[in-house]
Amino acid sequence: MGRVVITGGSGKAGRAVVADLLAHGEDMLSVDLARTDAVACEQLVADLTDFGQTIDALQGAEAVVHLAAIPAPGLRSDSVTFAVNATSTYNVFAAAATLGLTRVVWASSETTLGLPFEREQPAYAPIDEEHPLLPETSYALSKVVSEEMARQFHRWTGIPIVGLRFSNVMEPHDYERFPGFWDDPQLRRWNLWGYVDARDVAQSCRLALRGDVGGAEAFIVAAADTVMNRPSAELMAEVYPGVEIRGELGEFETLLSIGKARRLLGYEPAWSWRDR
Numbered sequence: 001m002g003r004v005v006i007t008g009g010s011g012k013a014g015r016a017v018v019a020d021l022l023a024h025g026e027d028m029l030s031v032d033l034a035r036t037d038a039v040a041c042e043q044l045v046a047d048l049t050d051f052g053q054t055i056d057a058l059q060g061a062e063a064v065v066h067l068a069a070i071p072a073p074g075l076r077s078d079s080v081t082f083a084v085n086a087t088s089t090y091n092v093f094a095a096a097a098t099l100g101l102t103r104v105v106w107a108s109s110e111t112t113l114g115l116p117f118e119r120e121q122p123a124y125a126p127i128d129e130e131h132p133l134l135p136e137t138s139y140a141l142s143k144v145v146s147e148e149m150a151r152q153f154h155r156w157t158g159i160p161i162v163g164l165r166f167s168n169v170m171e172p173h174d175y176e177r178f179p180g181f182w183d184d185p186q187l188r189r190w191n192l193w194g195y196v197d198a199r200d201v202a203q204s205c206r207l208a209l210r211g212d213v214g215g216a217e218a219f220i221v222a223a224a225d226t227v228m229n230r231p232s233a234e235l236m237a238e239v240y241p242g243v244e245i246r247g248e249l250g251e252f253e254t255l256l257s258i259g260k261a262r263r264l265l266g267y268e269p270a271w272s273w274r275d276r
Contacts (some may be wrong), residue, residue: 001063002061002062004027004209006018006021006029006030006065007092008031009032009036009043010034010036010043011032011071012171013107013166013198014032014039015036016199016201016202017201019202020199020203021205021209022041024206029044030042031043031045033045044057048088048091049084049091051095054088054091062103063101063102063103063104063105063209065209066107069088069142073140074137081137081139082141082142085139086145086146093150093153097156097159101159102159103161103162104160108166108218109140110167110194110256111140112134112144113127114131114133114134114135115190116191117192121240121242125243126192126255127192127220128220128259128260129219147163150163154215154216161215162211162219164205164221166201169195169197169201170197171198175273178227178273181193181228182228182229188227189239191256192256193226193255194227194255200267200270203267203270204219204221204261207266207267211264213265219258219260219264219265220260222256223271224253224272225274226252226253228252232253232255235255
């Protein structure tokens, strides 16, 4: 593969993706609003809400991994979060089409599925990609809108556009906080006790870049387990007793199904807090 541009390369997920792709011999450019010493590749400072800067950033690339965004609800005003995320994603998709990139991989979100499940409970569990999209924040709505944009840009151009619905991204030092969740299952019920290690985020991006995946697909990307030390079935019975459980659950099995990512991308989580 030719040059790969990583947008948001200075962020938590971005740093892991850059490190992983460099380790696999990719030619890389990291694009972000700020530089960081934690990224060992060429860096470009650019604002992706500006289409001209986005074109310049992707010039000469074969593919892009678009991670740049306001990364969660509540960090900025609702209108700013929506505008920044939707506009920057539109610009990346449009620049990829204009420049003839061969693939776009981008960060969607688990929040599209209805998190934090306060207005409506999950329709069933484990949740998979067939679950209704129920955005509850402007952040989640920006991701749902971007998934529709992905479908339209693919329809117009034929470029594969792979959306990865990341769970709550964790680095190894974050695992120190997990015991604080165990006494009260309500603390982390908002995403069905899910998480994903940043290094597995990186794995999923690499597989999405190289995999035989067409169209405008979306994949849930989570760890194979939950953040909890209690069985998943027990958690669901206590917190969501009326929610249908589909299939048999492993003891600590994730309630954010990664079956599609396993099947079509070859994704297999390599990291768990239980191995620390």
